[in-house]
Amino acid sequence: MAEPKKIWTPLTDEIVEDLRVGDRVLLSGVVYTARDAAHKRMLEEYEKTGKLPFDVRGQVIYYVGPTPAKPGQVIGSAGPTTAYRMDKYTPKLHELGLKATIGKGWRGKEVKEALKKYKAVYFAAYGGTAALLSKHIVGVEIVAYEDLGPEAIRKLIFQDFPVVVANDMYGGDIFEEGQKKYRKIAI
């Protein structure tokens, strides 16, 4: 397997243009968390006020709701949640300048179209490997919606956080391509 690419946030068009499906990436820098409840509230507020709780331009959102940190830990276990549940909200965020999301599982057609249109990327982190992934998060701070508990928006600092490009801006899909290669029966 090829060596992973090291990338720092915020992301630019040039960085995104250079990423292809299957690329292994070690991501460092600021990344924001948001999952179901935060997305719903964030986009409903945007409809009303035209504002988001943080400036998404060039940023990355990680779909995660971590466990509480044990004494001595920066953050608790923190693996990705299933991304398709955020599909309803993702194209709007890309339109507003968000450059990447991190989750697990398939994205819908509307998200893939948005990746092409707004030059963005969807990374997959290894689902369920939460105890390991938390070791690549070296800073955490709640920035909005504290009342949502594990679903609050947090600003994380990543250090070589391992992800794989699952959907690039050229229409590639790692899950479709990988599964086609190994499928031996029709159902």
Next chain:
Amino acid sequence: MREIHADEIKEAVKKLVMDTEYFLPEDFVTALKESVHKEESEVGREILQTIIKNAEVAAGEQVAYCQDTGYPVFFVDIGQDVRIVGGYITDVINEAVREATKEGYLRASLAYDPIFSRQNTGDNTPALVYYNIVPGDKIKIMFAAKGGGSENQSKQAMLKPADGLEGVRKFVLQTIANAGPNACPPFTVGVGIGGTFDYSAVLAKKALFRKIGERHPDPRIAELEEKLLEDANKLGVGPLGFGGTVTAVDVKIEVAPCHIASLPVAVNIQCHAARHKEIEL
């Protein structure tokens, strides 16, 4: 009549919940290690190794294996010759879950009302508890920390009797393929066939407690389990859905009598955070 104090149940359940969150069942970890040799994809093998390492880190540091510490589901078999004193068992189980969540640093993952506020209950209660009265003077408590990602990909169908074995086979395989990368394979697949609409799903969930590789006592069902496992691994889903030959480590089927008009089938998908444990008091 044997007496068991509610406090004893509470302490045992609290430990059960925390242990389940930190330590994956040994039979499952063994199956994961064996699966590395069966995986044809290089990326798939690397993912399986990462998953095994995650299990080692979670156990070694006693931290949650997955950030989704799951919906607490209990199956409690109460011997009819036991008397519980000092508290109501459901309250005691909920208190144990509450304390385990706090002291075990588990994520609060339940929304109190499903449609309107979706406010987090904050402590993983109320747990879902299924009770059975059984012969004897023991209490058996089975616990599953059921993650939302794999539960979301589970399905139930009321097939026609004419659909038969082929219909069941097709439904199970389609459900596994659709679950794909969203539900964190390699899976353990629980299948409930028969009963009523609701009971088929309970059977599927309960089937997940059986040890990996332990076959159903009815040889026809055992054969179906093996055939479905073989076919599931031909679907190409692979570890975490990146493509490969290890999609499931086991398929476990439970059956029950059903109405002459019906053929209920439920498939409960279990992700690789296969957190099931049981104790007897």
